[in-house]
Amino acid sequence: MITPNEVVHAKLTVPQFKRLGQFIHKNYGIQMPDSKKVLLEGRLQKRLKKNNFSSFAEYIEYLFSEKGQASELQFFIDAVSTNKTDFYREPHHFEFLRDTFLPQFIRQSSHLKLWSAAASSGEEPYTIAIELNEFKEKHRGFSYEMLGTDISNEILQKASKGIYEEKRVEIIPLHIKRKYFLRSKNREKRTVKVSRQLKQNLTYRTLNLTMPLVGIPNDFDLVFCRNVLIYFNRAVQEKVINAICKKLKPGGYLFLGHSESTTGIVAPVTQVAPTIYQHTP
Numbered sequence: 001m002i003t004p005n006e007v008v009h010a011k012l013t014v015p016q017f018k019r020l021g022q023f024i025h026k027n028y029g030i031q032m033p034d035s036k037k038v039l040l041e042g043r044l045q046k047r048l049k050k051n052n053f054s055s056f057a058e059y060i061e062y063l064f065s066e067k068g069q070a071s072e073l074q075f076f077i078d079a080v081s082t083n084k085t086d087f088y089r090e091p092h093h094f095e096f097l098r099d100t101f102l103p104q105f106i107r108q109s110s111h112l113k114l115w116s117a118a119a120s121s122g123e124e125p126y127t128i129a130i131e132l133n134e135f136k137e138k139h140r141g142f143s144y145e146m147l148g149t150d151i152s153n154e155i156l157q158k159a160s161k162g163i164y165e166e167k168r169v170e171i172i173p174l175h176i177k178r179k180y181f182l183r184s185k186n187r188e189k190r191t192v193k194v195s196r197q198l199k200q201n202l203t204y205r206t207l208n209l210t211m212p213l214v215g216i217p218n219d220f221d222l223v224f225c226r227n228v229l230i231y232f233n234r235a236v237q238e239k240v241i242n243a244i245c246k247k248l249k250p251g252g253y254l255f256l257g258h259s260e261s262t263t264g265i266v267a268p269v270t271q272v273a274p275t276i277y278q279h280t281p
């Protein structure tokens with residue numbers, strides 16, 4: 001045990017790293033090659049500090065105890081997950097949504113159901129929501145509902161708040177920013193908050209994509225599952241893609257991240273554009 005103000009620089013041994021790595025891979029699908037040891041050690045330091053432990057041995061014993069599994073596990077996964085994201089990341093997906101998908105969709109239907117399956121801190125679902133609200137202005141009968149999920153509860157809390165540093169929204173054109181973001185009253189903070197309009201058809205919930213997708217609807221028109229499969233091995237990727245396909249309507253679309261693909265994976269999808277797939281059961 002240490003006093004709260006002491007700085008912790010505990011070392012993670014190789015066997016400890018292997019134990020945690022196997023646990024992470026088994027439960028969350030995330031691969032933990034040896035190259036991630038320093039990263040994991042660094043990220044878990046704050047959990048040791050928070051729990052007043054001076055060694056990883058103490059922390060690991062606690063994490064795997066009944067009490068730790070009930071109260072520390074969520075913080076552990078928050079520390080393990082990589083949440084890098086951006087507004088309008090991989091813009092060709094939003095161009096496809098705007099120029100190809102929505103004009104076709106509105107000819108046959110009016111209510112769109114979509115899922116951002118690794119929503120992180122919200123930039124992806126809010127980018128989609130901007131596009132859908134812009135479309136709605138021109139097509140009054142159009143409506144949508146969006147589900148945003150992620151394994152990390154902490155990152156979803158950030159997404160729900162929808163508060164971002166001004167520099168993170170620089171990429172968004174000024175007239176769009178004025179419409180959908182509110183500047184903080186305290187100008188020193190240099191933050192913006194997403195408008196109620198972007199939040200109103202969006203629900204967040206925690207979900208582990210590598211476990212059975214209990215309670216997730218099975219009639220989505222679109223699923224964005226971007227930049228999360230890269231953390232999984234091929235077998236887990238195949239399992240996750242097939243589980244997602246069961247949640248997509250026939251003809252619905254799946255969007256993957258820029259370095260992800262279904263090459264070598266058996267799944268009922270047909271590629272229609274780079275990293276965009278159609279569910280073809």
Ligand SMILES: C[S@@+](CC[C@H](N)C(=O)[O-])C[C@H]1O[C@@H](n2cnc3c(N)ncnc32)[C@H](O)[C@@H]1O
Nearest residue numbers: 028081083084085118120151208209226227228
């Ligand atoms: C790099 S971010 C990608 C965010 C966004 N989709 C994008 O492309 O900008 C990956 C997200 O996947 C989440 N994640 C990692 N493993 C997961 C799992 N097994 N189930 C659900 N989400 C997971 C992480 O918490 C993280 O927020």
